[in-house]
Structures are given as structure tokens and as C-alpha cells.
Amino acid sequence: MEKLVTLLALLLYFGLVFGEISNKCVFPAIYNFGDSNSDTGGKSAAFRQVPPPNGLTFFGSPMGRVCDGRLIIDLIADRLELQYLSPYLDSVMANFRNGANFATAGSSILPGGYSPFSLEVQISQFLQFKKRTILLSDLSIPNNSKWSSSKVNIANPQDFSKALYTFDIGQNDLSYGFQHTHEAQVRASIPLIIDNFTQAIHQLYYEGAVNFWIHNTGPIGCLPYSVIDYPLKPQGLDGIGCIENQNKVAREFNEQLKDRILHLRAELPRAAFTYVDIYSAKYQLISSAKEQGFGDPLKFCCGWYNNGSEVACGQTAIVNGTEHGKACSDPTKYISWDGIHYTDAANVWLAKSILNGSFSDPPVPIEQSCSHSSTRV
Template sequence: MMQKYLWIQIFVLLSSFSFSVETDYASIFSFGDSFSDTGNIVLIYGPARTDLVMTKPPYGMTFFDHPSGRLSDGRLIIDFIAEALGLPLLPPSFAANRSFEHGANFATAGGTALDRAFFVANNFTVMSPFNISLGDQLGWLDGMKPSLCGCKPGGCEGYFSESLFFVGELGWNDYSAVLLAGRGVDEARSLTPRVVGTIRAATQKLIDGGARTVFVSGITPMGCSSANLVLFAGSSEADYEPDTGCLRSLNLLSMEHNRQLRHALAQLGGARIIYGDFYTPLVELAATPRRFGEPRHSSDLRAN
């Protein structure tokens, strides 16, 4: 069910996005996790890793006709945004022999806001053996700057002023690292100020580097995720929201993250900052699936 929720969320997001941004961007630079990774994690692991699910059908089969490195059977939000702006689909930043004239995608599946060393030091479940946090992704951009804008008028500041920066859906994996370690929702929630502060600082760094439009998304309702509904199943009806069937405590965690993130972004200046609500459309679908052509089955929400 969560995959179906995601498609509704994509189209709701794009319907508002198309009316809220100009369409003359020369490039897009994207950061995040699996929601926007267009192949980096596959390239980082390399051909020796043959068990990655996104390298096999049915991934990629409904649009690309072959696995594309995306954790989707088709396109991602960042793909639809690029198409809406008349730009090519973003290549992963680790791709060889690719042009990054129109931007690059640094997002990597499993990416976190906080550095990997933090999770290791606190005995949380480490999501990846690689350093792929938001800070690492910003470092990759720094390393690419000489080839991106070394010869452009105004340097990187001039180039980036005509670019759209997308900071997508970070925080989910940070909280999952705590939850999967068995440390509980309260401890996961205690990280929210640190997670949000990291995203805010990264957004400010992009602005300081010349970005004039930055899209920053909140996180989806963690309590509606099919995997979380199984992994963290409640012991009583009170653990579930009566209108959605989603796990109450995890959705409250998502809402608190999004509340703090909106507040933090509102304090930034010097650029146009767009907040992407990835929460509300999915909760609306879970609560009223018939509005979107989906029958309501409690088993879909809690077990499948």
C-alpha cells in the first residue's frame, strides 16, 4: 500500500509545485535518500554486489523497461520535477562519463541527515557501510564544483542562482536506525532537534554557496509504512489511528519532525525556500482511500 500512497503524493506535490516555482532553471541538484536516489547506491556498491533488489525486475519496469538503480518500478519525485521543468532526468553523481551540465543527483539510498559515525558511536543500527549522509553529499558537491562552474560567469554563485536545489525526505533513516536498534520511539524523537538542525545548516550552506531556490521536504507518515506496520506492530487497538489504521506513535514522530523542520526553515533568509509536505497526502489517502480509487481494507494497512 505504501507504494500506492507514494504515487498519489507525487501527483499532489507536483500539482502544487508547478504553480509555485518558475520554469527557467538551468539545472537541478538533489540530495536525500532512496526517495530520490537515481542510482548512486548501486554505483557505490559496484558490480560485485549482486543482491541489491533495485538491480533486478520488477524495479524500473513500468517506465525504463529495465532496472534503473531507483527503488521504484518507475520514476521518482525528482524525475517528475525535472520533466516538469523541461530538464533531463538527473544522473547520479557517481555516474562515469555523464554530463552534469543540467545538474547532478547526490541522493543515496539509506542516506541520513546525521553522519554515520554518530550512529556507530551510539550503537544504533547502521543503515549503510558507506559514508552517505547529507554532510557527505554536500562534500561531493564541493568536489564537483571546479568542473561544474569553474569557467562560468560569476563562478558557482552565478551558476547556482539559476539552479533548483532539492533536499529530500531526510530523517526517516535517522529515526529508523534508532527504532531498529530497539531503542524506542521516545529515543528516536529525542534526535529530532539534531536531525532538523543538520538539515537547516545544510540548507543554509547551499544558500551561502549561491542557491536562490531550495526545496526541502518533510518526511512521510512513518506509521503508515507497510514495513513499519509489520516490524513495530502494536499490541492493542489504541496503538493505531482509528481513521487510517497507521501506527499512532510513529506518525506523531513524523509530525513532530515536520513541525520542527518548518519552523527551522522559516528562520532562514536570502533565498526562496519551498517546504514539501510529504505527510498530508498520504494520511489523506490512508483515511479516505475511496477518494483515490482504492478500496479500504484494514488488512492492506496493517499486514500487507
């Protein structure tokens, strides 16, 4: 009897193991669209290089990221055993074998705002990228030709339909609205923002994309940059010191985004949509900062803001006899890097929290977030 129980236990174990493996998705590439939360060097390549001390903690030097190290998109690539994504706009040492990154800092879903690289532009860039990749792949180039090396770092055309398409964008639509209009106008703009996002998804779907990993927008009312000069303090703040009305609008945006994704699942039946509640993950981290080994979540490591005065991270200035702007000595104790962006340590915590499916709808790990029409092992 004991041997039978042992045998059954072994069979169950191997069944679970091999069943899990058989459901694992194979993502040969990632195509990412977004803003500074996932920009691995797009804005730096297009305009001005991100200065030190950005990148110092993990890379040892600036690597185009507005962070002291890795972003969540880097940790997604790590999890899927893919190389870090080269920015589409980067002309130096770019490698697109495992995908490309179209995100640029300041980007929004709607045109205008902080950056010219809206989601519409990013989608247009992808369409051109795909078309040129296929054309180049179809060329018959002799191995000894001076052009033969041009194929080494391009994408495999067959990977476009198997790739994971990731999105982290929308925060700047709300932030720019709060900065230049009023709360009621920001709220009224949400349906149009969601419509434009939906149009982008449809374009990619009709290009063969079927695997979508979509982050909602984070708690913008918890960004130290916003809280520091908020004129209604302490009124208007929630229990952990975040601006409640800004977070309320962010949650409304997220509700409409989630509802639209439900409709997209019905409209685009071949696709798999994973909605990632990054808002809740970030809010949980901020509200339990000390328990997670961080300091005050509303303080930041690099740069300085006070009563409208600003010293950007990477710069220093003497204000009233005191030098401001230098980075802290230990970024691992901070959630916020520069008052707007998260530190490498915070991004590692967030990635561990979301990649196992705990904050996802459906609640599956990223390795199982592909369409049934995609390749599995």
C-alpha cells in the same frame, strides 16, 4: 456596452496570463539531496545494482530506482522540462547539464545509520562537483582535442545560482532510531538532526544557492514494512491502520523543521524556501486509497515480510511450500511497491498533488518557487 465588457474581459484575461508567465521561474538545473525516496541510481552505482523487477512499469528495466518506475524527483524534472537527474556517483553515461543527484538509498541527515552517504557527505560531494565543474569550464581545450568531449555533459557554472536545490531526507534518521533505540531517544534526537540540516542549507547558501524546495518527512508509521510486524497491534494503530506513535514523532520532526525554515528565511534574506508538506499528501493518499483507484494501502506489490522473515523485492523463496517475493501483476493498484517505497502510480498522484502548491508553504506552484534574485520570465 457589450463591446466594452468584452474588451475589459479580454484585457483581464491577457493580464492574468502574461502576469502568470512573467512570474514563472527559470530553473536551468536541479541539485537534489536525499535518500531512497529520490535516489535515481546513486546507491546502485556505489554498491550493487538494483535488480528487476524494479523499473519494470515505466522504464522496462532497472534504472537505479527502488521503485517500479519514476520517483517524485523525476516528475519534478518533467514538470520543469529538464532531463532526469544523473546520480553524482554514476560513471556511465552521466549527463550533468541540467543538474545532478546526490541522494542515495538509506541516507540520513546525521552520520551513521543505514548508509555512509549522510547529508554532510552529499554536501561535500556537491562542493567538489561545483569546484571541478568551474575548473573544467575555465580550461581552454581545442575543439579537436581528445578532451574536448569532456565539456559536453558538464554543468554550466552560471546555473549554480539559478538552480533549484531539492531535499527529501530525514525519514531514515527516524526509522533507524525506532529500529535501534526507543521512541523517547528518537524524539530527543530531533533538534540535532534539524541543526545538521540547517548547517547544510547555510553551506549551500554561501555557495550561491538561493532556491530551496524542501520536503518534510512522510508518515513512516504507515509503511507496510513497519505495520506488518508491529507488536502492539491492534492497539497503537490509528483509524486507518498506521502506527500512531511513529507518525506522531514524524509530525514533531516536521513541526521543528518548518519552524527552522521560518528562521532561515529571516537569516538568509536572498533565498526562497518552499516547505512541502509531503506528510499530509501521503497521508491523504493512504487514507483515501480506494477513492483514488488503489487497493489496500497497507499491502504492497513486490517482496514479502512475515514475523521477521523477509524476501526482498527481486528475490523469491519457498516458505512452507509457497513461493514468495514475486511482484504483483498490476502495480498501478498499489501505493506501496515493496513495503517501504512508493509505486510509480502513487508517485504520479503525489507529484500532481504537491507541484501545484497545494501542500506548500508558501502555497505557490513549483514554477513560482524561486527567489526574486533568480531569473524569471
